[in-house]
Amino acid sequence: MEQRLRAEIVEIGRMMYNKSYISGGEGNISARLPDGSILITPSGLHKGLLKPDDMIIVNLDGERVDTPNAHNAQLKPTSELPMHLEAFKQRSDILAVVHAHPAHAVALSIAQIPIADDLVPEVVVFLGRIPVTPYATPSSEENAHAIRTTIRDCDALVLERHGSLTVGNSLMEAFMRLEMVESSARLAYMMALLEVDRPIPVAQLQKLHKQREQLLRTKLPV
Ligand SMILES: [Zn+2]
Numbered sequence: 001m002e003q004r005l006r007a008e009i010v011e012i013g014r015m016m017y018n019k020s021y022i023s024g025g026e027g028n029i030s031a032r033l034p035d036g037s038i039l040i041t042p043s044g045l046h047k048g049l050l051k052p053d054d055m056i057i058v059n060l061d062g063e064r065v066d067t068p069n070a071h072n073a074q075l076k077p078t079s080e081l082p083m084h085l086e087a088f089k090q091r092s093d094i095l096a097v098v099h100a101h102p103a104h105a106v107a108l109s110i111a112q113i114p115i116a117d118d119l120v121p122e123v124v125v126f127l128g129r130i131p132v133t134p135y136a137t138p139s140s141e142e143n144a145h146a147i148r149t150t151i152r153d154c155d156a157l158v159l160e161r162h163g164s165l166t167v168g169n170s171l172m173e174a175f176m177r178l179e180m181v182e183s184s185a186r187l188a189y190m191m192a193l194l195e196v197d198r199p200i201p202v203a204q205l206q207k208l209h210k211q212r213e214q215l216l217r218t219k220l221p222v
Pocket of ligand 1: 026027101138163
């Protein structure tokens with residue numbers, strides 16, 4: 001399991017970089033291991049060029065609990081560790097956290113234009129709300145505090161002037177939610193340029209909300 005997750009983090013780092021969701025050193029990725037500890041990307045490395053042995057294991061207090069290897073002995077966990085740990089503490093249901101700097105989502109947060117969740121059906125059903133958390137200094141406890149309550153009810157959020165935070169039951173799910181956040185932000189950006197405000201009509205939206213409720217019910221643990 002751990003080796004598979006290490007390989008998946010490498011792959012997701014590469015996709016994040018290739019899709020321009022991060023510049024080389026930016027972004028961070030983590031996964032919850034079966035024993036409750038957290039496998040996480042190190043600070044300072046190019047996330048498009050990670051190797052499986054670069055990743056570090058910490059406990060929920062942020063203390064390193066792995067045996068360092070030749071690749072990661074000199075490395076430290078990402079400076080965004082407090083934010084990742086906060087997400088795992090608030091959401092016992094999730095297994096993965098992905099943080100990136102997608103440009104359209106960040107630009108809209110600076111412009112204070114919300115990423116509308118009522119433009120296309122996929123977002124309404126599969127993602128729901130995409131709230132923006134108030135600006136906080138990156139890599140600080142303040143940042144962990146900024147997401148504390150919002151992450152309880154949402155799988156994707158935007159950190160004002162900074163980036164995205166998406167969570168999921170797998171690394172791929174958290175990554176796919178990042179893709180959906182940025183594609184929604186791109187749409188909202190285009191709508192702003194076109195000066196068009198044309199959400200899905202309320203009656204149609206209600207049907208989609210029902211679909212989402214159904215989807216969430218089927219995902220609840222029995
Ligand atoms: Zn960041």
